[in-house]
Amino acid sequence: MTATAVTAARVDASGLTDIGRKRKANEDHFVIVSLRKAAEVKQTSLADPSVFDRLGGQECLLFVVADGVGGRAGGAIASETAVTALVDYVGQAAGCVHNLDVDREHEFLAQLEGAIRETHRRLVAEGGGRGMGPATTLTMAALVWPRAYLLHVGDSRAFYLRKGRLRQLTRDQTTGEYMVDAGVWTEEQARQAPAGGALFSALGGDDLTVAVGLVDLQPGDVLLLCTDGLTRHVPDDRIAEILGRPADASSACRELVDEALKGGGSDNITVVVARMQG
Amino acid sequence: MIQKKVCMVGLFGTGKTSLVQQFVHSLFSERYLSTVGVKIDRKPMEVDGVALTLVLWDLAGRDGHEDITTSYLRGAHGVLYVADGTRRETCDQLPELRALVREAAGEVPELLALNKSDLKDRWQLGDADERTLAGAWDVVRTSAKTGEGVEQIFQRIGRAMLGPKEARP
8 A cells, every 4th residue: 555644734634545456556646735835034124024924825735536547558657647747737836826816716727627638638649649548537626725626537536525424526427427418328227338437538538528616615524536446345325434433534545445445446446535624 | 818707506406507518518418416516617609709708607506595605606707597497496586596696796797597498388487477587687598408598598698797899898
């Protein structure tokens, strides 16, 4: 297992990835990054140096999970490329997450979406330009308290737990979901169909649809990003039970991963848990 | 490029997401999945020869609008209210919803989409009800299923947000 923990003033966040029981390699990646524009006055003759406080900025916590698409060459490379490129972008653009009025907020989201599209183009080019090269899912949340901005491609998922109720923030971009939406298949047919779990959208894949959204979080909420290695084996009510315990984020990650392994561990498992502290 | 934030508001299940899906992606699904938080879609369009991008904030509907997260409404340039003609209560609660929205977003251009016009046989509003609504709102009948009125509501809110032609840059 590979674990990373970041504890910010308001948020206890941790991530964990595990190869699972069946796969020969772990093609998942995750990252938790804390970004803050800082201005520290070292020395001044001014009576009130707090006038420079405005130069500092609010912290932006970035959470990302990515699942390299199985059956294609370089799934692990694709998920690594996607995570790295996105963090690189947000790191360079850190200044734009401050004082987010409506226009800046839209600009921030458009630029994040642009970074995802650029990574997609890069992966497609590496695969020979036909969408048959390395591909990956990507689910990210950028938290500028209390707002979590979400961008999502593929079938990894984002959830949040509030007052014991787990709500899914993303929809799987799979053929099964698409066919059910189009009224062609029933949900049961989608579950049974061999192609039901195939992605219709992935970074580096044939097609890319970037879903964008946001949610305002509250103290006590828990945010979860995960790959399908978790959700294949652990039902939502069990996830809610684990996240609802007053354990730290690191313990919750370990328990979620252990639960997926107990359920069979048929795929790589990656989770990122962020607990909003009151 | 001019960008305008439009918030879609209304009670639970009135068809806000379906209207956005129909307008942005030309898709309609019978399947109902409630929105959690806010879904954001962008739609470039042209209004009276002016290029405009609508940034559509599809807010989760509520059974009681006291739960609407008003912070999502701040900075909206326009608000599209959606009511379901087959559920009278979605219209009855509009005045209170409007007061809540105006408190958060101010008095910005607004429009009421009276949705699910394809289900006219299950309509719970009479002609008199619709006339009363029309006295208080700019109302357009819509159907996310057939597409009736969908392009029209976004064109109209877009035009209202741009303001009078003579005042445009």
